[in-house]
Structures are given as C-alpha cells and as structure tokens.
Amino acid sequence: MGFRIKYTLKNVFLLLFGLLLIYPLVWLFFASFKTNNEIFGSLKLLPNSFSWDAYINGWKGSGQFGYGVFLLNTFKLVIPTVLFTIASSSVVAYGFARFNFVLKKPLFALMISTLMLPNTVIIIPRYLQFQKLGWLNSYLPFIVPAIFACYPFFIFMLVQFFRGIPRDLDESAFLDGCGRVRFLISILLPLSKSALFSVAIFQFIWTWNDFFNTLIYIDSVKKFPLSLGLRMSMDATTSINWNQIIAMSIITIIPPVILFFFAQKHFVQGIATTGIKG
Amino acid sequence: MKNSLACTPKRKFRDNIGLLFISPWIIGFLAFQLYPLVASLFYSFTDYSLLSKPVFTGLKNYIDIFTVDPDFYNSIKATFIYTLIAVPGKLIFALIIAMILNSKLRFAGAYTTMYYLPSILGGSVAISILWRFLFKSDGIINMAFGKLSIPAVDWLGSPDVALFTISLLTIWQFGSSMVIFLTGLKNIPYELYEAAKIDGASSVKKFLHITVPMLTPMILFNLVMQTINAFQEFTGAFVITNGGPMKATNLMSLMIYDNAFSFFKMGYASALSWILFIVIIAMTLIIFRTSNNWVHYEDKEDF
Numbered sequence: 001m002g003f004r005i006k007y008t009l010k011n012v013f014l015l016l017f018g019l020l021l022i023y024p025l026v027w028l029f030f031a032s033f034k035t036n037n038e039i040f041g042s043l044k045l046l047p048n049s050f051s052w053d054a055y056i057n058g059w060k061g062s063g064q065f066g067y068g069v070f071l072l073n074t075f076k077l078v079i080p081t082v083l084f085t086i087a088s089s090s091v092v093a094y095g096f097a098r099f100n101f102v103l104k105k106p107l108f109a110l111m112i113s114t115l116m117l118p119n120t121v122i123i124i125p126r127y128l129q130f131q132k133l134g135w136l137n138s139y140l141p142f143i144v145p146a147i148f149a150c151y152p153f154f155i156f157m158l159v160q161f162f163r164g165i166p167r168d169l170d171e172s173a174f175l176d177g178c179g180r181v182r183f184l185i186s187i188l189l190p191l192s193k194s195a196l197f198s199v200a201i202f203q204f205i206w207t208w209n210d211f212f213n214t215l216i217y218i219d220s221v222k223k224f225p226l227s228l229g230l231r232m233s234m235d236a237t238t239s240i241n242w243n244q245i246i247a248m249s250i251i252t253i254i255p256p257v258i259l260f261f262f263a264q265k266h267f268v269q270g271i272a273t274t275g276i277k278g
Numbered sequence: 279m280k281n282s283l284a285c286t287p288k289r290k291f292r293d294n295i296g297l298l299f300i301s302p303w304i305i306g307f308l309a310f311q312l313y314p315l316v317a318s319l320f321y322s323f324t325d326y327s328l329l330s331k332p333v334f335t336g337l338k339n340y341i342d343i344f345t346v347d348p349d350f351y352n353s354i355k356a357t358f359i360y361t362l363i364a365v366p367g368k369l370i371f372a373l374i375i376a377m378i379l380n381s382k383l384r385f386a387g388a389y390t391t392m393y394y395l396p397s398i399l400g401g402s403v404a405i406s407i408l409w410r411f412l413f414k415s416d417g418i419i420n421m422a423f424g425k426l427s428i429p430a431v432d433w434l435g436s437p438d439v440a441l442f443t444i445s446l447l448t449i450w451q452f453g454s455s456m457v458i459f460l461t462g463l464k465n466i467p468y469e470l471y472e473a474a475k476i477d478g479a480s481s482v483k484k485f486l487h488i489t490v491p492m493l494t495p496m497i498l499f500n501l502v503m504q505t506i507n508a509f510q511e512f513t514g515a516f517v518i519t520n521g522g523p524m525k526a527t528n529l530m531s532l533m534i535y536d537n538a539f540s541f542f543k544m545g546y547a548s549a550l551s552w553i554l555f556i557v558i559i560a561m562t563l564i565i566f567r568t569s570n571n572w573v574h575y576e577d578k579e580d581f
Contacts, residue, residue: 010378011385017375018392021450025395027418028408043421092303099296111303114311116502116562120510120531121555124538124548125317126310128328148306155303180295209402211513212531216539227403231517234407242411249404260398264391 032247039242055251058244062233065221067248070229077139077214077225078207081146085203086196088149093158094184098170108159114152119212127216141217142207154199161195162188198266205256226252322549328542339549350550352525353533354557360445360515360529361508367449369500375452376459377489390460394453401451406517409447410434413518437526440519444527447514455500462496463489494573502565509558530554 031039032054034047059067095101096108130141149155165188173183189196211227218224224232230252234245297304322339324332343350375393379386399405412419413433420430433443466489474484490497512531515521521528521536534554538547 007381007383010381010383014375014378014383014385014389018389022392022395024408024412025399027412040416043418043425088302088306092300095296095299099293099299101292101294101296101300104296107300107304110307114307116506116558117311117315118506118510118555118558120512120534121318121551122311122314124534124544124551125314125321127538128317128321128544129314145306145310147302148310149303150306150310205398209399211401211403211517216535230403230407245407246411249407252404253399253402256398256402257395260395261391264394 028246029250032243032250034243036241036243039246054241054243054247057241058233058247059251061229063221065224065229067226067229067251069222070224070226071251073223074208074225074227077142078204080139080143081207082200082203084143084146085149085151085154086199088147089151089154089199090158090189090192090196091184092149093155093162094188096155097159097162098167111152111155115156123213123216130217136217137219137223138217139223142210142213146203151203154203157199158192158195161192165191194266197263201259201263201266204259208252208256318548318551321545322552324545326543326545326548328544332545335545339546340553342546343549343553349525349528349533353528353530354553356441356526356528357509357511357530357554357557360441360448360511360527361505363442363445364448364508364511365501365504367445368452368455368504369497371449372452372455372459372500373493373497376456376463379456379460380463390453390457393456397451397453400447401513403513403517406447406514409443409514410518413443434519435523437524440523440526444511444514444518447518448508448511455504458496458500459493462493466492491574494569495575498565498569498573502562505561505565506558509554509561 027045030045030047033050033052035051035053038048061067061070096104096111126141127136130136133140135141135144145151169187170183173187178187209227211231214225214228218228221229221232226248230245230248233248234240321332323334323336325335325338326332379389379393383389396405411417414420415430415432415435417433419433423430431439434440470488470492471484474488479487510531511529512535515527515529515532516535519527521532530550531554534547534550537543537550
C-alpha cells in the first residue's frame with residue numbers, strides 16, 4: 001500500500017516538475033503562431049487562431065539576407081565540422097586505444113588535460129592567428145581544427161569505446177593479413193557505429209548552437225549562421241517584432257530537437273559513459 | 279620483491295606506428311592549443327591594438343587591471359557569484375531528480391528525455407532570447423505572478439536579481455549532470471542497501487552513508503566540469519542583459535570580449551584572460567585537493 005502511494009507520488013512529481021521545466025519551450029512553440037498583441041496581451045498557451053505570418057515575415061530577415069541564407073550557412077559550417085571531427089577523432093582514438101608507442105602515457109594525459117583548457121584563454125591569439133592566415137569571415141576556423149582532432153572530448157569518448165572491443169579481434173584479423181588501416185576502416189569503425197553516432201550528434205548540436213565563436217570569427221551578414229542572424233534580427237529594429245523573433249527561434253531549435261528525439265538513446269548513453277558538458 | 283616478477287604484465291612490444299595515427303592531434307594541439315596559449319601569455323605583457331605591432335610593456339596590463347580598472351573587481355565578483363549560484367543549483371537539482379528517477383519507474387526513459395531537453399538547447403541564442411522575453415518586466419513570468427497576486431520582480435532590470443536570472447538559465451540545464459548521476463546511482467550495488475536495511479538504517483542514513491559516498495566520484499566530475507564551464511559563461515549574459523544593468527552581469531568573459539573585440543585592446547584582454555585562467559586552475563586545484571577528503575574510490579582506474 002505504502003509502496004503504491006510512494007510510486008504514484010514520484011510519478012506525479014516527476015511529471016509536474018518536468019512539465020514546469022519544459023513549459024517555456026511549449027510556450028515558445030505556440031507563441032510563434034500568435035500575433036504580436038496576443039503574445040503580450042494574455043497568458044493563454046494556445047493562440048486564438050494559428051497564423052503562419054510570423055514565420056513568413058520573419059523568414060525574410062531584416063535586411064538584405066533572410067533566414068534561408070542563414071540556414072544554408074549553418075549547414076555549410078556544421079556539416080564539414082561534424083564529418084571531419086568523426087574522421088580525425090576516430091583515427092587518433094585508434095592510435096591511443098590500440099598501439100604502444102613512445103610517450104603514449106604522457107601524451108594521453110596531455111590530451112585529457114586539454115579538456116579543461118578554457119576556450120576564453122586562447123580565443124584572442126586564435127583570432128589573431130586566423131586573421132594572419134586570412135581565415136576570418138570563413139568557416140575555416142571551425143573546420144580546420146576539426147580536421148586536426150582538436151576536440152579531446154570526442155577522442156576520449158572513442159578511446160573508451162574502442163577499449164571495450166576485444167583485442168582478439170585485432171590479432172585474428174592481422175593473422176588473416178588485414179592491414180592496420182584496413183582493420184580500422186572495415187572492422188573497428190563498423191563495430192563502433194553507435195559511438196560514432198553520438199560523436200556526430202554531440203558535435204552537430206554544439207556547433208549548431210555555438211554563438212561565441214561565430215560571433216568572433218564571422219563578421220559579414222552574408223556569412224551569418226542562424227545564431228548570429230537571430231541576434232541581429234533582435235537588435236536591428238527599435239521596436240522588436242517579438243512574434244517573428246519567436247518564430248525564427250523555433251526554426252533554429254527544431255533541427256537539434258529532431259536529432260535529439262531521433263537519437264536520444266545514443267545521446268544519453270554517450271553522455272553517461274564519458275559524459276561532459278550540456 | 280619475490281612476487282614482483284609474477285605481477286609484471288606480459289611484455290608489450292613497442293608499436294610506434296601509433297604515433298602516425300595520433301599525429302593529426304599532435305599537430306592540432308601544437309597549432310591550435312599550445313601556440314595560442316603561449317601567444318596569449320606573450321600578448322598579455324604587451325600593448326597591442328591590432329593596428330600596430332605589439333609593444334612590450336611588462337607587467338603594466340596586470341598592474342592596471344588590479345589598480346586602475348574600475349570594472350575588474352566588479353566583473354570577477356559577478357563571475358564568482360554566478361558560479362556559486364549556478365553550479366550548486368545545477369548539481370542539487372541533478373542529484374534530486376536522478377535519485378527519484380533511479381527507483382523503478384515505468385516511464386523513466388520518457389522523464390529522462392524531458393529533463394534532458396533543456397541541456398540540448400540551453401546554450402543557444404534562441405533560448406537566451408526566450409529567457410529575455412519570459413523575464414522582461416512585462417513578460418509572462420510577471421504576468422503569471424500578477425495572476426497569483428505575487429508582486430512583480432524586476433528580473434532583468436535590478437542589478438541584484440539579474441545575475442540570479444542568468445544563473446537560473448544555467449540551473450535549468452541540469453539534465454546532463456543528472457544523466458551522469460543516474461549512471462552512478464545505477465552502479466551502486468544493491469546489496470549495500472539490503473545490508474543497511476537489515477541493520478535497520480533509516481533512509482536518511484542510507485542516503486548519507488551509502489548513496490553520497492558511492493556517488494562522490496561523479497559529484498567531483500560534475501563539480502569540476504561545471505565550474506570550468508560556469509567561469510566561462512558568455513551567451514546568456516551577453517544576449518539576455520548584455521552585461522547590464524549597471525554591469526551586474528558583466529561576467530569575465532564579457533569583459534574579455536569587450537576589451538578584445540570592441541576596444542581592440544588585445545594585450546589587455548589577454549592579461550584578463552590569463553587572470554581568468556589562473557582563477558579557473560586555482561578553483562580546480564582546490565576542488566581536487568579537498569576531494570581527497572571526500573571522494574571515495576572503489577578501485578583506481580587507468581586515468
């Protein structure tokens with residue numbers, strides 16, 4: 001009897017508290033169909049009538065470039081970054097997980113310790129470095145570090161995963177004359193699909209949401225990703241068309257949300273086995 | 279001594295081709311992490327406005343920061359207060375919800391998803407804009423307060439409250455820490471609780487003497503990572519209040535950003551970023567030092 005009551009109480013609490021937490025998101029969604037006056041006028045969640053006006057007008061953006069351009073830019077920034085992160089991190093993780101080379105331990109420790117290196121500290125010289133290289137106002141400051149595996153979090157995650165795959169597999173493959181590169185490509189990586197998947201999802205969402213770095217490296221509106229476009233829309237006019245801003249906010253959060261629901265199992269596993277950030 | 283031979287593992291042969299595999303990381307580390315770190319230290323001793331070459335000025339930037347700059351103490355104070363609200367707040371919610379989720383519930387998966395969602399989106403500009411809208415003086419939070427006859431709060435306009443409002447956005451994203459705690463809770467052997475039950479321990483005692491000690495490695499991990507993140511908070515404070523009102527939310531990263539990219543004082547901003555770095559290292563070391571007293575390890579791991 002007591003157990004049942006406790007069980008019900010827990011469920012009720014989790015449900016109510018959870019709803020309270022995601023209420024702002026639900027509100028945001030419905031507000032995007034409201035008129036400007038209605039957003040301010042009432043506390044009601046549902047709009048009086050569903051209108052797509054905010055989406056249609058908001059999509060045009062406030063100046064020369066609309067959200068179609070910002071969305072395309074975001075993909076141009078995010079997709080190469082994600083692909084190169086997967087490729088470079090798995091090669092490096094393979095090196096750390098399967099070979100015994102000189103200085104392996106200190107190098108691994110160094111790699112782990114860079115997890116704690118604050119971005120804020122290196123942002124200024126990086127900016128100056130990229131300026132000299134002529135990379136400012138392009139997506140290279142995101143893509144090139146991805147090529148060179150500058151995301152220790154993902155290397156660590158994959159090393160952990162590779163370690164769980166039995167070594168016997170390597171030995172029997174080598175006996176069959178399989179080379180080391182081929183072993184990685186045709187045996188280890190296919191077995192690690194779920195881990196690679198979580199690397200992709202994490203990197204996608206982090207790069208998609210990234211604001212600080214895009215703010216620093218990208219300065220022409222033509223190249224703005226969604227995050228910068230959104231902030232510009234808000235700052236551009238003195239009287240903010242809140243319903244348009246809200247509609248465009250929904251546009252920017254829909255891809256990560258879809259990805260999250262689509263792949264939440266990997267996601268939660270990924271964060272649980274190595275978990276950082278959020 | 280006698281046993282030492284038996285204990286040595288099978289001799290591993292060197293396989294230096296591994297170096298080739300990790301070489302992308304080595305290059306990336308040198309070019310995009312080590313070099314910027316050293317360069318930032320160098321710039322911090324210079325006057326560098328981007329237009330002319332850096333001029334070496336010794337400790338001047340650091341001396342100015344501590345003696346002349348009217349904003350520095352305010353900024354570092356705001357950063358500490360923000361961290362002291364956001365990190366414990368986040369971890370307490372994460373732990374409470376993880377504990378409830380850990381009992382056998384039918385919809386545990388759905389709840390986890392619901393609580394994790396804010397962690398996915400929270401760092402984005404869209405959510406910062408939402409926060410700004412919700413907490414405006416005439417925003418829906420105050421409208422709801424009005425309905426409940428609670429006096430309106432000046433969430434973003436009052437210097438004392440604004441920092442708390444920004445912290446609330448961070449606390450709201452407790453889902454990722456919660457998932458880490460949940461993993462830890464699932465790994466606590468059930469027999470420990472059984473034994474405690476036989477000894478007649480109360481649930482408070484079980485919590486204090488089993489759950490918390492067994493969870494300390496996770497607490498340490500969350501504490502360190504969240505502290506490092508909190509000291510660098512930028513998006514929320516920048517988009518929601520832009521450092522205001524009266525610089526109450528002008529966190530260190532905003533101050534560094536302004537000096538570097540609005541005033542182009544690259545040297546000065548580098549010195550500020552080194553001070554922030556040293557603060558972060560000091561806090562991390564303090565947490566690790568004291569952790570020897572409160573973190574309980576079942577077995578030592580490789581790293």
